[in-house]
Amino acid sequence: MKPGASLIRHYLQFKDLRAEEYAYLFERTRTIKTRFKNYEKYQPLVDRTLAMIFEKASTRTRVSFEAGMYQMGGSVVHLTTGDSHLGRAEPAEDTARVISRMVDIVMIRTYEQSMLERFAAHSRVPVINGLTNEYHPCQILADIYTFIEQRGGPRGGTADPRDCPLGGAANPLDCLRGKVVAWVGDGNNMANTWLQAAEILGFTVHVSTPSGYEIDPHVAGVRDGGSYRVFKHPLQACAGADLVTTDVWTSMGYEAQNEERRRAFVDWCVDEEMMAVAKPDALFMHCLPAHRGEEVTAAVIDGPQSVVWDEAENRLHVQKALMEFLLLGRIG
Numbered sequence: 001m002k003p004g005a006s007l008i009r010h011y012l013q014f015k016d017l018r019a020e021e022y023a024y025l026f027e028r029t030r031t032i033k034t035r036f037k038n039y040e041k042y043q044p045l046v047d048r049t050l051a052m053i054f055e056k057a058s059t060r061t062r063v064s065f066e067a068g069m070y071q072m073g074g075s076v077v078h079l080t081t082g083d084s085h086l087g088r089a090e091p092a093e094d095t096a097r098v099i100s101r102m103v104d105i106v107m108i109r110t111y112e113q114s115m116l117e118r119f120a121a122h123s124r125v126p127v128i129n130g131l132t133n134e135y136h137p138c139q140i141l142a143d144i145y146t147f148i149e150q151r152g153g154p155r156g157g158t159a160d161p162r163d164c165p166l167g168g169a170a171n172p173l174d175c176l177r178g179k180v181v182a183w184v185g186d187g188n189n190m191a192n193t194w195l196q197a198a199e200i201l202g203f204t205v206h207v208s209t210p211s212g213y214e215i216d217p218h219v220a221g222v223r224d225g226g227s228y229r230v231f232k233h234p235l236q237a238c239a240g241a242d243l244v245t246t247d248v249w250t251s252m253g254y255e256a257q258n259e260e261r262r263r264a265f266v267d268w269c270v271d272e273e274m275m276a277v278a279k280p281d282a283l284f285m286h287c288l289p290a291h292r293g294e295e296v297t298a299a300v301i302d303g304p305q306s307v308v309w310d311e312a313e314n315r316l317h318v319q320k321a322l323m324e325f326l327l328l329g330r331i332g
Contacts (some may be wrong), residue, residue: 001241010120012113014137014196015221019173022144022201024330026172029145029314030323036071036317043073044277044324044331048104052130053095055110060129060288061138064315065107071265072320077103078177096122105327111253128319133189133253134219139287141322142314144201146307147179147243148172149220149314150283177202182241182278183210184234185268186261187215188246190231190287192285194219198227205229208237210264219325234268239276245285246270246295262294275305285311 010016029197030109034044050069052062066076071216092115099106100123108116120127123135129137180203183191187209195215198205205228207215222228231237238244250258275282284296284306292298300309324331 003065003308006277008124008126009077010123010136011322011326012116012120012127012129013135013221014140014193015200016137017031018202019200019202022141022283023171023173023192025141025318025321025325026148028144028331029318030149030172031319033314044106044328045069046073047101048072048074048327049077050074050323051079051099051103051106052161053099053110054078054080054105054130055108055115058109058130059080059101060121060312060315061107061109063320065130065233068320069323072323074104081142091123092119093122096120096127100124105323128322128326131189133251135193135196136189136287137193137196138319138322139190141318143287143311144176144197145247145318146311146314147284148175149281150307150310151175156234162248178332179203179242180206180240181245182206182208182234182238182276183246184237184244184270185246185265186213186249187249188251190245191215192220194245195222195228198222199224203227206231206237206241208232208234212231212264213261234270235274235277238270238274239277241282243285244275246272246277247287248289248291249295265295270300271292272297272299272303275300275303281305283307 032042050065051289052065052211069076069279101304103125107130108119110116111133113134116132117131131137139182181194183194190258191207192215194205199222201242207228208231209215223309248262270284275284286296286301286302286308287309290296292301292303
């Protein structure tokens with residue numbers, strides 16, 4: 001995208017897009033993924049360059065964005081704080097002014113959301129949040145697409161494709177409305193983003209965290225208290241849930257608290273009992289990496305209700321749709 005501030009769309013947190021834009025993104029994801037599975041070449045981003053800036057290490061984020069950009073015909077520049085001046089105290093604003101004159105889109109995986117926002121404010125091209133301490137919108141984008149995909153007709157858990165369409169005339173978001181997502185564990189960036197998604201897309205999040213690790217609705221940026229409920233016990237949060245999901249007990253940047261968190265989170269391990277009180281066809285998700293025996297048992301993450309590998313793969317496809325949208329707008 002060429003300079004023109006009014007045309008630039010950033011994706012810094014989940015609430016940056018509207019429900020109808022998510023419906024479009026999920027339809028594009030389906031199309032792009034289908035082409036990928038059929039080995040059909042699709043390269044709308046030829047001659048476009050993605051800069052990836054990592055202040056936090058990554059496996060899935062790097063591979064999904066890098067492979068995705070190459071598959072779409074573009075090229076990638078990979079930067080870390082060790083090989084750029086961001087690691088030598090250059091202001092984010094100055095880095096943004098320079099890099100955005102040389103590339104077409106930027107993905108940043110960093111610690112503070114404020115750094116990302118400062119960068120975006122001075123960027124001439126779209127900026128994507130690859131993860132911050134506060135939000136992880138690309139992961140939730142993949143999680144929600146995975147739920148729709150799994151519940152989208154005969155291949156999923158519904159008998160009638162109209163219950164949760166992908167590619168039909170109805171809205172692919174219809175099958176989310178009224179559903180319950182149980183969040184078990186830390187009130188972290190994933191939890192914050194799930195709350196935003198619930199408010200925008202019309203489902204409910206049941207949250208259960210240990211004392212001292214609660215969600216902060218102000219940080220989450222939610223206005224509708226009716227889109228989530230807080231439960232003291234994780235078993236209560238999972239009761240009747242359509243999806244049970246969790247994350248590691250200690251996120252990057254909080255390693256010094258590891259032993260303290262192990263003690264605090266001992267009852268917040270997603271196990272067979274929690275899945276048993278959820279709906280019979282409930283799914284289990286985890287953003288990975290996972291620690292079996294801590295936040296989830298091996299029987300759950302490796303069990304028949306787990307869709308974590310589809311969820312991980314879908315990072316690739318939703319991010320391709322997102323980059324296409326931010327650079328080219330709506331297709332067709």
